[in-house]
Amino acid sequence: MKQEEFAALYEQEKPMYKAWADFVLSKIESGLLNLLDGSKAKYDEYVKIAPSSRIKTTDSLLTKAFVRKKDKYKNPYQEITDKAGIRFVVLLTQQLDQLSSIVDHHQAWTYSKDKEFDDWKTSDPRMFDYQSVHYIVRAKKNFIYQGINIDKGTPCEVQLRTLLQHAYAELAHDTIYKGNIDASPTVKRCFAKSMALMETTDELLCGAKSELEKCANVITTWRDLSLTKSAQLLPDANWIDDAKNIEFYLSKFEPLISTLNFNDFNAFLEDQEHVFLAGRIKKHQLDKTFVEFKLPVVLIFYFLAKRKKTVIKNHWPTDFNVLQIIFNDLGLAPNWPTR
Amino acid sequence: MNISRGFLMAITFSNLNFKRIILHNVYAPNDEGLVKPFCSAVMTVLDNEGSQKLEERLTSVLGSSSHSLQMNIAQDGKASCFHFSSQLLRASDDDFIKDSCELANLHTAAHTNKAWPGGTLIIIDGTAGAANKRCLFIIKAEQQAGFIESQENNTIKLSYIENLILTPQARLYKVGVFVEHGIKSIADDARSKDDFEAYVFDSNIKAKDDRNAAKYFYSGFLGLQVPENSEQRTRDFFEYSREFINGSELPDEKKIDVQQALHTYLKTDQSNTIQASEFAEKYLPEEFRDDYTDYVVKKGFPATAVVKDTSLIKRRLATRKMNFSSEVKLTAPADKFSELVKIIETTDDHTKIMVKGKLSEQDK
Numbered sequence: 001m002k003q004e005e006f007a008a009l010y011e012q013e014k015p016m017y018k019a020w021a022d023f024v025l026s027k028i029e030s031g032l033l034n035l036l037d038g039s040k041a042k043y044d045e046y047v048k049i050a051p052s053s054r055i056k057t058t059d060s061l062l063t064k065a066f067v068r069k070k071d072k073y074k075n076p077y078q079e080i081t082d083k084a085g086i087r088f089v090v091l092l093t094q095q096l097d098q099l100s101s102i103v104d105h106h107q108a109w110t111y112s113k114d115k116e117f118d119d120w121k122t123s124d125p126r127m128f129d130y131q132s133v134h135y136i137v138r139a140k141k142n143f144i145y146q147g148i149n150i151d152k153g154t155p156c157e158v159q160l161r162t163l164l165q166h167a168y169a170e171l172a173h174d175t176i177y178k179g180n181i182d183a184s185p186t187v188k189r190c191f192a193k194s195m196a197l198m199e200t201t202d203e204l205l206c207g208a209k210s211e212l213e214k215c216a217n218v219i220t221t222w223r224d225l226s227l228t229k230s231a232q233l234l235p236d237a238n239w240i241d242d243a244k245n246i247e248f249y250l251s252k253f254e255p256l257i258s259t260l261n262f263n264d265f266n267a268f269l270e271d272q273e274h275v276f277l278a279g280r281i282k283k284h285q286l287d288k289t290f291v292e293f294k295l296p297v298v299l300i301f302y303f304l305a306k307r308k309k310t311v312i313k314n315h316w317p318t319d320f321n322v323l324q325i326i327f328n329d330l331g332l333a334p335n336w337p338t339r
Numbered sequence: 340m341n342i343s344r345g346f347l348m349a350i351t352f353s354n355l356n357f358k359r360i361i362l363h364n365v366y367a368p369n370d371e372g373l374v375k376p377f378c379s380a381v382m383t384v385l386d387n388e389g390s391q392k393l394e395e396r397l398t399s400v401l402g403s404s405s406h407s408l409q410m411n412i413a414q415d416g417k418a419s420c421f422h423f424s425s426q427l428l429r430a431s432d433d434d435f436i437k438d439s440c441e442l443a444n445l446h447t448a449a450h451t452n453k454a455w456p457g458g459t460l461i462i463i464d465g466t467a468g469a470a471n472k473r474c475l476f477i478i479k480a481e482q483q484a485g486f487i488e489s490q491e492n493n494t495i496k497l498s499y500i501e502n503l504i505l506t507p508q509a510r511l512y513k514v515g516v517f518v519e520h521g522i523k524s525i526a527d528d529a530r531s532k533d534d535f536e537a538y539v540f541d542s543n544i545k546a547k548d549d550r551n552a553a554k555y556f557y558s559g560f561l562g563l564q565v566p567e568n569s570e571q572r573t574r575d576f577f578e579y580s581r582e583f584i585n586g587s588e589l590p591d592e593k594k595i596d597v598q599q600a601l602h603t604y605l606k607t608d609q610s611n612t613i614q615a616s617e618f619a620e621k622y623l624p625e626e627f628r629d630d631y632t633d634y635v636v637k638k639g640f641p642a643t644a645v646v647k648d649t650s651l652i653k654r655r656l657a658t659r660k661m662n663f664s665s666e667v668k669l670t671a672p673a674d675k676f677s678e679l680v681k682i683i684e685t686t687d688d689h690t691k692i693m694v695k696g697k698l699s700e701q702d703k
Contacts, residue, residue, distance in 0.1 A: 273469045276354040287387055309404060310619060310628040325391065328398045331353030331467070333405035335620065338395065338507045 003066055006077055007058050014055060019148040021053035021084035021156050024109070024137055028088065028158070031102035048163050049089040053156075056083050081114070081136045085157040089166045092209065093202050099160050100133055109137040128195035130169055133160040164198040218258050219250045222300060225262060229269060230296035233278050237285055239296050246297040252317040253300070256308050268303045277302060280329045292322045301326050310335055349409055349641055350468050350518050350536060352401045355394045357465040359435055360385065363443035365479070366457035367450060376443035376460075380436060393463075393505070397476060400509050400540040401516065403642040404616035404632070407540040412517075412532040414562025420445050421537075421562055424475040424517045425530035427464055435464065442477060449559030455552060456481045458512075459504055473519040479556065480504040480512045513541040515561040537563050544646075545612050569648035572640070576613055577605060577652050579635040587627060591685055597622055598659070602673045605649055606656050612644040663690060 001009075029051065036042040056064075061083060065076035073079040088099060103111060114134050135158040142152050161169065172191050183191075223246045230239050250257065268274065277299075284293040292298060304312050305326045313336045316323050320336065327334050360383045366374040385393060401407045415421045423441045430438055439462045446460060461478040482504055486497045505512060516538050524531035539561065543553035557563045566572075584597050600622035605613065615635045619628040636642050649656060659673040661680075669692070671679050683691040 273351070273353075275469050280354065289388070308629050310616060310632065311625050314625070324395055327402070328355070328391075328395045329353060331351040331355075331398060331402045333399050333402035335404060335616070338399060 001077060003062060006065065007062060009077065010058055010061055010083070014058075015148050016150055016154060017055045017084040017156070018053070019145045020139060020150050020154045021055060021086055023145045023150070024156050024158065025051060025053045025086045027106055027108060028086075028099070028102055031106065032099065035098060035102070046090055046095060047088060048091055049087075049166070051086055051088045053084065053086045055085075081155040082157040083155070085159065087159040087161065089161050089163055091163055092206050093162055094206050094209070096133060096160050096162060103135055103137065103158055103160070106137075107140075109140055111135050111137045128192045128199060130172060130195070131165050131199070132169060134158070135160075162202060164202055168195055168198055215254065218254065219247055221262070222250050222257055223247060223297075225265065226296040226300050229265075229299050233269070233299065234282060234285075237282065238294065240291070240294045241296055245295050249295070249297045249317065250300070252315055253304060256304055256312065256315055257300070260303075260307060264307070265300070265303050268306060269299065274302075274330075277329070284325060290319070290322050290325070292318065298326075302330065305330055305332060349643070350472060350520065351403060351642075352398055352467045354469060354471070355397065355465060355467050356471070357385075357390060357393070357463050359432070359464045360393075361436060361439050361462050363440060363460045363462070364457070365443055365446045365450065365460055367453050367455060369453070373447050373450070374457075376440070376447050378440035378443055382432070382436065393461075396505055396507070396512070397478070397514065399507070400512075400514055401538060401643075404614075405540065405643055406542070406545060406612065406614060406617075407514070407538050407643045408544065408612065408646065409566065409641060409643065410537045410539050410557060410561075410563035411566050412535060412537050412562065413558070413564040415529075415532045417529060418445075419562045420477075420515075420560060421517060421532060421535070422529055424477070425519070425535065427462070427475055428473045428519060446479070446560050449555050451555065451559075452551070455555065458482060461505075467518065475517045477515045477561070478505075478512055479514075483508070483511055509540075510542045513539075513543075513556050515539050515557065515563070537561070538643075539563060545610050545644075550611075565646050569646040570651045572645040573605070573613060573648050574651045575638070575640055576615070576635070576645070577601065577655070579638045579640055580615075580618065580631075583631050583634045587630075589624070589627065592682065593624070595661075595682065599673075599677055602656055602659065602676075605647070605652070606674065611647060613647045614644040615640060615642070617644075 032046065033040075033043055036046060061080065065073065065080060069076075090096060090099060112135070114136055136155050137158055138156075139150050139152050139154045143150055168191075172195075223243060226246060227241055230237075230241075269277070281293055281298060284290065292301075301323070305323070309327075309332050313320075313323070313334075321339070324334055324338055361381075362379055362383055364377040366376065368374060399405065412421050420442060423438055423445070427435055427438055442462060443460050450457075458479050458481040461476075461480060463474075463476040463478070465474055465476065466472060467474050482502050483506055484499070484501045485503050486499055489496050489498070518536045518538070519534055520536055521534040524534050539557045541553050541556050543550075544557070546553075580601050581598065584594055584601070587594070589597065601618070604618055604622065615632045616628075619631050623631055632642070657673055658670045659676045661669045663669075669680070671694075679695045681693040683693055685691075
């Protein structure tokens with residue numbers, strides 16, 4: 001194919017490539033949102049650079065086919081698969097696995113990987129080099145998307161990277177890999193050192209994150225429980241239900257609540273012996289002496305006072321008059337000097 | 340069943356609500372004999388904060404883990420404290436004012452020693468517990484002296500006052516309470532004591548050397564007596580505590596220490612009462628305390644105090660026994676156990692022990 005014909009064909013097909021890239025992007029995004037319970041906040045935590053689709057300019061495609069890689073392809077128009085491309089940048093490698101799985105399982109396309117995240121396993125494990133997942137996804141059948149016909153087999157490159165890989169790639173990829181500048185051994189060594197550090201950093205951060213989630217898990221579960229139960233107990237009360245006050249107390253009580261279970265808490269609230277709790281809390285809310293009684297976590301104060309009566313004083317972070325009111329309601333004698 | 344031992348399940352003083360409050364002053368006798376009380380002619384009304392604090396004073400000394408004691412009602416005749424108290428629960432306001440003064444008179448009659456201070460009787464009719472059981476609380480508050488500090492312009496003023504009552508210092512108030520747990524006798528002229536439970540708090544009961552000062556209040560005035568089951572209760576406490584310690588996840592060396600502490604608590608401690616929460620706070624590591632008190636309370640031991648009577652376990656307290664997995668047994672005098680027997684090393688299959696003294700005799 002002559003350059004002129006090649007360019008003309010591409011100009012004609014460009015809208016199709018653009019539409020296909022947009023389609024793939026929207027499907028991966030909705031798959032991800034689904035995984036994150038539809039929460040936009042979680043999505044923003046997850047995806048660090050807003051994903052976008054791009055298509056190669058005609059000049060860029062031409063120079064790739066006829067200048068830089070002119071000896072590589074027999075049939076360059078068919079074989080160059082990154083005419084359209086999209087890229088997702090997430091925070092950590094753990095998230096890459098989840099994202100890969102979305103790409104792997106979508107019904108609208110077939111996929112192949114021309115670069116795997118764990119390529120090092122099959123090449124030289126001692127090397128520290130550019131890492132990223134590159135997919136080529138191809139339309140399974142002819143269809144129309146946003147008024148544009150998309151042919152079966154139309155390819156789109158999907159790159160999945162972490163933020164650290166992205167930083168490395170932005171610097172290294174264009175100079176060492178794509179470029180035809182022969183990098184000196186010193187330059188290569190420097191890049192390998194950075195990549196080794198980034199892989200290590202990623203591993204440490206993944207570990208840190210999972211530890212964090214382990215403790216946060218106890219706290220978030222109790223937080224959600226106190227929110228639901230307080231709303232059930234006194235639906236008309238003006239509960240101060242923002243998370244940070246609840247989490248403040250729960251983080252102080254962590255050594256205590258981690259030994260107790262949720263069923264015991266529910267049983268405590270349903271116990272006939274404690275039917276008066278709603279009324280007492282209501283009264284303290286109306287007294288307006290202590291705002292603590294408007295925090296949903298107050299239910300957990302009562303629960304802990306009952307179950308951990310001898311030790312709760314050692315974990316109580318605020319005014320002891322509040323704890324004394326709670327002890328009084330439950331008929332427990334305080335074991336600290338009172339006023 | 341083991342749980343009751345002649346008692347109904349003890350009430351928890353949760354969910355306190357006060358209905359009526361009246362105050363009468365009582366005095367120590369003088370050289371001419373008894374001094375008549377000063378009875379108020381109107382009831383006292385407290386604001387929210389005052390009421391909350393008064394509740395807290397009561398919970399501190401009657402609540403679970405407090406030093407209060409469940410008692411038997413011994414005097415229930417027409418002139419008894421029980422009789423007047425039970426009548427006050429359903430009395431009209433006028434009768435409440437008038438008859439509560441009878442309680443002050445009863446107190447005066449029992450107040451036979453000049454050395455015991457006078458004070459203020461606070462008589463409260465209210466409810467407690469999830470089931471809102473009717474209760475009559477009788478507080479005797481002794482006066483304290485102190486200073487009031489106040490800032491004025493550029494100075495801080497101190498004024499002396501003599502008649503401060505009901506500070507958090509529980510040493511200076513005593514409480515008796517009658518709780519109505521049944522209403523079988525409600526139609527009768529005089530209520531049956533079977534419908535009631537009685538509790539008392541008096542820091543003097545705990546101290547061994549001040550029995551008369553305690554007795555005038557709970558016995559002479561309130562007409563109560565220490566339940567006859569103290570010796571069983573004390574034995575229960577000993578057994579439940581041993582079970583808990585042995586079955587706990589305490590390290591072996593710590594178990595030996597805590598068993599020793601149990602002997603000390605029952606044998607040498609000067610206190611006249613025993614109490615699971617007190618033992619826990621004194622001798623158990625923090626993370627075992629609540630499990631321990633829950634354990635003994637589930638077994639039926641009171642969450643408050645009982646009078647100590649070691650007569651049933653005297654012999655068992657005199658010696659300590661250790662059993663080894665190889666069926667070797669060791670006994671030693673309990674009071675000097677830690678001096679006489681030292682455990683040097685323990686592994687899964689042997690224990691190294693150093694015994695003070697020389698082998699003097701052996702049975703066949």
